[in-house]
Amino acid sequence: MSTHREHRASRGAAPRKPYTRSNRALRTGRGHLSRRLSEGDPLSAQEPTRRIPVGVSSSSVFPLGVEDCFRVADHIGYDGVEVMVSLDKASRDVGTLAAFSAEYRQPILSLHAPTLFFLQHVWGLDPWVKVEKTVQMAVELECPTVVVHPPFRWQGSYAKEFVEGVEKLDREYGVAIAVENMYPWRLGVREAMIYLPDHDPTDEDYRHVTVDLSHAATAGDDVLAMIDRLGDRLTHVHMCDGSGSSTKDEHLPPGEGNQPCAEVLRRLANRGWGGSVILEVSTRGRRGPTAREDILRQSLLFTRRNLGHGLEDDGVDDGMDDGAAIA
Numbered sequence: 001m002s003t004h005r006e007h008r009a010s011r012g013a014a015p016r017k018p019y020t021r022s023n024r025a026l027r028t029g030r031g032h033l034s035r036r037l038s039e040g041d042p043l044s045a046q047e048p049t050r051r052i053p054v055g056v057s058s059s060s061v062f063p064l065g066v067e068d069c070f071r072v073a074d075h076i077g078y079d080g081v082e083v084m085v086s087l088d089k090a091s092r093d094v095g096t097l098a099a100f101s102a103e104y105r106q107p108i109l110s111l112h113a114p115t116l117f118f119l120q121h122v123w124g125l126d127p128w129v130k131v132e133k134t135v136q137m138a139v140e141l142e143c144p145t146v147v148v149h150p151p152f153r154w155q156g157s158y159a160k161e162f163v164e165g166v167e168k169l170d171r172e173y174g175v176a177i178a179v180e181n182m183y184p185w186r187l188g189v190r191e192a193m194i195y196l197p198d199h200d201p202t203d204e205d206y207r208h209v210t211v212d213l214s215h216a217a218t219a220g221d222d223v224l225a226m227i228d229r230l231g232d233r234l235t236h237v238h239m240c241d242g243s244g245s246s247t248k249d250e251h252l253p254p255g256e257g258n259q260p261c262a263e264v265l266r267r268l269a270n271r272g273w274g275g276s277v278i279l280e281v282s283t284r285g286r287r288g289p290t291a292r293e294d295i296l297r298q299s300l301l302f303t304r305r306n307l308g309h310g311l312e313d314d315g316v317d318d319g320m321d322d323g324a325a326i327a
Contacts, residue, residue, distance in 0.1 A: 020187065020190045020192050048309075052268060054079050054239075054300060055079055056073050056296060056300075057082040058086075061292065065088050070103070072292075076296055076297050076300060077300065079106075082112060085112060085113060109276045110145040113134040113148045114130050115130060145235060147236060151196055159196040170207055176235050176236075178210040179210065182215055183199055183216075183221075186247040209230050210237070211234060213241060213261060214242040214257075214280075224267075227264065235275050239264075239265070239299070240252060241254050250282070251281050253295050254299055266308075277307070281299055
């Protein structure tokens with residue numbers, strides 16, 4: 001099968017990508033998903049061939065710190081954590097992270113490079129420095145995966161050289177650099193195409209890709225089709241939900257939006273997928289002293305049930321003990 005790049009080359013020079021497009025999230029994303037499921041796309045049987053680890057992102061406890069993420073993961077019974085490298089000094093210190101991992105018995109399943117728009121000043125302004133420093137941390141921590149966002153189109157040579165640069169670092173350090181799917185920014189009835197080569201990494205020849213279900217909802221992308229296109233290149237999943245009806249990246253708990261969260265998990269379990277599922281859900285602003293903990297516990301249970309884990313012996317805290325709540 002020819003690659004997307006070969007297909008573009010056969011047509012000659014690729015046309016200049018537009019800066020905007022019409023807003024198509026509402027009319028394509030939900031339509032594709034509902035049609036696939038209603039017109040005979042079979043539901044996957046729950047016959048897991050591998051126990052896929054389920055972790056939680058440190059962004060899921062924001063504005064609490066990195067240590068709070070390790071603490072809540074241990075308290076509820078997650079299999080590990082993803083650390084968002086951020087303004088929190090602990091997130092950038094290998095010794096501190098290793099100590100947290102040992103104290104709370106939570107392996108670091110992945111690191112997220114500080115490539116978000118609001119983290120542009122972490123480790124300076126050179127984006128390659130940000131990515132390489134994160135990869136070097138992953139090597140020291142024996143962490144298998146680094147998540148990165150595709151470049152913004154205004155990032156010059158970084159954007160132009162991104163595909164080849166990621167491949168070079170991946171091979172040099174032996175860490176899976178998994179490029180995450182993103183989404184256009186909404187401008188009323190138009191969408192600004194701010195990422196290069198694209199917000200959809202399935203169009204490029206990356207060796208490793210992260211699929212985020214909330215980002216797919218905002219973009220109007222069919223996440224089941226994305227996973228099918230990726231095949232073995234799918235390395236990492238951010239489990240969350242989205243409605244596709246908001247200009248925001250919602251990161252809802254699974255089941256609160258319209259994404260096929262359960263179906264994605266069943267398909268991964270059935271094929272013996274080799275990556276990790278990370279809960280990346282927003283808990284900020286939820287009311288009640290145990291709201292954050294309740295959301296993260298229910299999200300873990302949802303994920304494990306649909307991955308086919310045996311819940312009677314998987315160590316998940318059902319919330320009925322006398323342990324202190326994570327506020």
